[in-house]
Amino acid sequence: MDKAQRLSVLDDLIKLETVNGDEEKVANYLKELFEKNGIETELNKYDENRYNLIATIKKGDGPILGFTGHEDVVATVDDEAWNYGPFNPKHIDGKIFGRGSSDMKGGLAALAISLIELNEDPDFKGNIKFIATVGEEVGEIGAEKLSKEGYADDLNALIVGEPSNSSSRLVMEKLIDSGLIETNGAKPETRIAAFCAHKGSVTYKVVSHGRAAHSSMPEVGINALDNLITYYNKQNEYFSELIKTEDDVLGTTKPSVTVLNSGKQENTIPDYAEMTVKIRTIPEYSNDKIIADLEEMIDKLNQADPRMKLEFKLLSSNWPVKTDINSDFMKLVRASYKDVLGVNILTVGAPGGTDASKFVQANPDLDVVVAGPGNESAHQVNEFIFEDDYLQYISIYKTMARKYFEK
């Protein structure tokens, strides 16, 4: 494709409004684009108007490399605050503005175009499975469905096109200084990076059931809040042990109690209390182990006190994703950037989750890199992507694929 065609694919995707829903717009657009270019596709229905899309090229007998990105975007927050509207892509001073430009229609378009161009390349002998998902921003629900259905089982490696660049080296340094991006002490030479790892998460509620009573006779009731705080204190002891284990790239597990609600009337002993906890996890202390530990803690508290009735409700478990920073795959990633951009990039650990959490849960041996042209303007008003970054990542993805199948 020429530059104008490449840019128009991204513009077309930004125009499709896929805020947590209606992802069939993107799935159908890419399906048509792939089929016009001789690539087989499969629609995978998640729900009404919500389709994952799988496109495959098979040009050899070796391993399978995955390309993946999501079709949905986050809410626009405040349409009035966007200089040109959220779904009206504008090219200004080398930037393309629009919701999803960075996160991640830029990465998705670059991966799709790479697939088409690799398919057209008679010298390319690899196998690539392109996977576009619904609902990444609301629980990685599309990737979860595909993983359960076996779509990740035959993958050997995976490139996730989520934004991994920064808009400037200063921003990159700030992100590193703040601890958001973990480099294990390495200094960035550029604003470009790829992620070899990101944390997982365990999100859950703990509910406490008690018995209401008038506050003049608290002993007639069971204060659900007091019981929940008894649990909170136990959990705190557990967390203080949990955070002692450290991953070389991702740092420590990070637990936070983020919501707690109990009681409605100052005069009534509360019969219900619930808290929400979010734990950012690392591979060294697995999600399943944490969940089992918490459930055991709750069982013990319930058994020790007949007035205690606590309940554990798992909301989500997204696995941490990690590929060894010195693995062949990561060397190949760094070499690809060097070939295309002429710079040494950092491969780092990032906090946020991606669909890869679901894919590695089905296929734990998968090599994964998160690498995409977007930047930290993701989720913001006036989100943008640099035109050059978008175009360069097409070359980077193609180079990665070529190197992968040269092995």
Next chain:
Amino acid sequence: MDKAQRLSVLDDLIKLETVNGDEEKVANYLKELFEKNGIETELNKYDENRYNLIATIKKGDGPILGFTGHEDVVATVDDEAWNYGPFNPKHIDGKIFGRGSSDMKGGLAALAISLIELNEDPDFKGNIKFIATVGEEVGEIGAEKLSKEGYADDLNALIVGEPSNSSSRLVMEKLIDSGLIETNGAKPETRIAAFCAHKGSVTYKVVSHGRAAHSSMPEVGINALDNLITYYNKQNEYFSELIKTEDDVLGTTKPSVTVLNSGKQENTIPDYAEMTVKIRTIPEYSNDKIIADLEEMIDKLNQADPRMKLEFKLLSSNWPVKTDINSDFMKLVRASYKDVLGVNILTVGAPGGTDASKFVQANPDLDVVVAGPGNESAHQVNEFIFEDDYLQYISIYKTMARKYFEK
């Protein structure tokens, strides 16, 4: 007044809808009734449509006895569930049904009629100040205003006509067994009782201010909830000491954390948390001491940790009310019941608050008894009062007043 007149005063009062507001309906009704019977009155404005009423008879140079009751009633909860509607008094099998019949238009009417009949009695030589208040059910706001304005300063003793009867001796025994009514071991001979004491209360919020952050970087924020629970744990240590002090009639202080809210999103470190606490208090550990202790605790926590920003917000402080169970005044109370009913009643401690909390705050030496014809159906659907109880209390109040001025 004859029996029919006495009953019609109560019916009239029940018909006046004074659910937390519009108390001028009752104030105006009583004002007219008193003035028709030659008793001076004074309206005291609390707010639009909300008036306290004071009526005074002065027939001697001695002390002043107060009669007090409130004009408001609690919400009807579910109008459909009332057999005859909440404001449609019905006389059935010796019961009068209607919102406020027990709490406390029965007591208010009985006190008002007693005042009129004592005024008409040439042999009665005492001084009585009758005080009807607004908003007792929502913070004793009318009594608070009157106390601040000095209306309680010249009182020597006070009869509060709040419901102190039970509907049966079995109920009375259950209330005693449950700890709601404290008798210090004495057994009831009857379903009739008077309260020589009731607890006070301190109600407050503790607010914790933090700093929001994404849950992937909790250390960038300040978790307001974690800080509030640090306070909760300190407070619990304090409470475990507080409840060691016991009053012979009222038992111990009873603290309860009844509401706690913090956080809105599972993904965000909460920047705000607040809890509501209700402490039922006894004279031995004064409200002011408790408030000072809590404020000191919060100051210390704030000073010890720069990340801690706790705030104490007093919502209300209602003093405990207690008159010695063996005092001359309580002997006079018991003797009055004995004269009228021929039975020995218990004078007991009760949990609920009354306007007396405000009056004793202004005038701590006041002898107070809570004695009224209502029963435990107060605040319920199909609230009722026994006709006989209502009529008998007119005799009881008059006997108490006569004995008081015979001293």
